[in-house]
Amino acid sequence: MQYNRLLAAAGRAGALEADRIDPLASLREQFVITDPTVVYFDGNSLGRLPKQTIEHLQHVITTEWGDGLIRGWGRGWYEAPQRVGDKIGALLGAAAGQVIACDSTSVNLYKAVMAALAARPGRHAIVSDALNFPSDLYVIQGAIAQYGNVHTLSLVPSHDAELTVNLADVEAAITTDTAVVLLSHVTFKSGYIYDMQRITAAAHARGALVIWDLSHSAGAVPMQLDAWDVDFAIGCCYKFLNGGPGAPAFIYVNARIQDSVVSPIWGWFGQKSPFAFDLQYDPAAGIDRFLAGTPPMLALSAVESSLDMLVPVGMDAIRAKSIALTEYMIALYDMHLAGIGFTLGSPRDAAIRGSHVSIRHPMGYQINQALIAEQNVIPDFREPDNLRLGLSPLTTSFCEIWDGVDRIATTVRAELHKKYPAARKAVT
Numbered sequence: 001m002q003y004n005r006l007l008a009a010a011g012r013a014g015a016l017e018a019d020r021i022d023p024l025a026s027l028r029e030q031f032v033i034t035d036p037t038v039v040y041f042d043g044n045s046l047g048r049l050p051k052q053t054i055e056h057l058q059h060v061i062t063t064e065w066g067d068g069l070i071r072g073w074g075r076g077w078y079e080a081p082q083r084v085g086d087k088i089g090a091l092l093g094a095a096a097g098q099v100i101a102c103d104s105t106s107v108n109l110y111k112a113v114m115a116a117l118a119a120r121p122g123r124h125a126i127v128s129d130a131l132n133f134p135s136d137l138y139v140i141q142g143a144i145a146q147y148g149n150v151h152t153l154s155l156v157p158s159h160d161a162e163l164t165v166n167l168a169d170v171e172a173a174i175t176t177d178t179a180v181v182l183l184s185h186v187t188f189k190s191g192y193i194y195d196m197q198r199i200t201a202a203a204h205a206r207g208a209l210v211i212w213d214l215s216h217s218a219g220a221v222p223m224q225l226d227a228w229d230v231d232f233a234i235g236c237c238y239k240f241l242n243g244g245p246g247a248p249a250f251i252y253v254n255a256r257i258q259d260s261v262v263s264p265i266w267g268w269f270g271q272k273s274p275f276a277f278d279l280q281y282d283p284a285a286g287i288d289r290f291l292a293g294t295p296p297m298l299a300l301s302a303v304e305s306s307l308d309m310l311v312p313v314g315m316d317a318i319r320a321k322s323i324a325l326t327e328y329m330i331a332l333y334d335m336h337l338a339g340i341g342f343t344l345g346s347p348r349d350a351a352i353r354g355s356h357v358s359i360r361h362p363m364g365y366q367i368n369q370a371l372i373a374e375q376n377v378i379p380d381f382r383e384p385d386n387l388r389l390g391l392s393p394l395t396t397s398f399c400e401i402w403d404g405v406d407r408i409a410t411t412v413r414a415e416l417h418k419k420y421p422a423a424r425k426a427v428t
């Protein structure tokens with residue numbers, strides 16, 4: 001942190017120097033950046049477009065689809081969910097054959113929750129936390145309704161203004177009646193990183209299964225799904241994996257349980273031999289049973305192209321850059337934003353912080369609008385007062401962070417935000 005304070009105190013020259021010595025700096029050039037004056041703090045919602053994806057999709061469209069036509073299924077399309085899944089697995093500490101790329105995060109979560117509840121009959125509790133992404137909680141609520149409302153969902157609260165959740169509180173909430181524990185590895189507002197290994201072990205000690213949502217950690221935070229004996233994990237590919245808007249998501253099912261759990265969606269791609277056209281469903285062995293229907297090949301090709309660039313970089317180098325970016329951001333926050341009404345909405349300890357930094361301000365919603373409209377800064381706003389600043393290890397530069405903080409301070413000092421509406425328009 002001392003180094004980052006010095007770097008922050010060195011002004012824009014410090015940022016330029018940090019970029020100069022950054023071993024991953026050249027990766028930024030491999031992405032489309034049409035307007036270099038834009039400060040993009042939203043790569044944790046929609047990652048930038050890799051240049052090679054344009055070329056790759058062009059090839060898939062004109063050659064594989066245009067020329068190959070339906071022969072494409074015999075030339076690599078059919079195995080794409082498994083092939084892409086294995087590449088994702090390489091980032092998650094998962095050996096081959098346990099991850100598939102398919103469907104959306106929400107749909108994959110639905111499959112995992114339904115399968116996990118069915119695998120723990122006689123248990124009536126589901127544990128999550130109050131920091132979880134609400135859509136994940138909706139999926140659980142739907143699963144509970146489908147199982148006839150025999151389960152209850154308990155949400156472990158945060159006691160530090162939504163920054164973290166006490167691990168001992170989560171452990172205490174898990175009992176021998178708990179069927180499933182579902183948590184986000186990195187929480188979507190504060191960026192808090194859970195101790196996945198510790199909570200997984202606590203759940204297993206009481207006979208429960210775990211499902212981890214990796215949407216905010218895949219491609220940003222290292223993990224060891226196999227070594228930590230995780231049961232299920234799901235996540236999206238459009239954030240730090242740069243797979244494109246609405247990219248297919250992924251699901252991990254540990255090989256240990258694959259043949260004893262069943263997807264609730266019995267589609268032909270999850271059938272033992274889809275082209276036998278049997279009238280009876282017989283689940284495929286292994287991870288394949290969690291497939292449902294035909295893979296969206298164009299979208300899946302975009303994910304694969306991005307992974308082919310990202311995987312060789314390695315999670316250690318990615319994490320080192322991510323920590324350097326968030327530490328620098330916090331040093332600048334201390335220097336320029338803490339004194340003008342902001343509070344830090346993310347943990348200070350890098351060991352429990354993912355790749356975004358939230359800063360909170362009572363007029364955060366207005367500031368967010370002013371930044372987008374007048375300052376060429378694209379953050380994200382999360383209720384009630386979080387400006388979420390996503391720092392993407394492959395694409396965010398130190399200069400971008402310097403410029404962004406400078407423009408945030410300018411906006412607030414000049415009160416540019418005060419002319420923007422204070423509340424979202426109600427959607428009718």
Ligand SMILES: Cc1ncc(COP(=O)(O)O)c(C=O)c1O
Pocket residue numbers: 104105106107133135136184188213215216236249
């Ligand atoms: C943590 C988390 N979980 C789940 C989702 C839902 O993903 P999808 O809309 O792709 O189903 C999101 C979306 O941003 C998310 O951030």
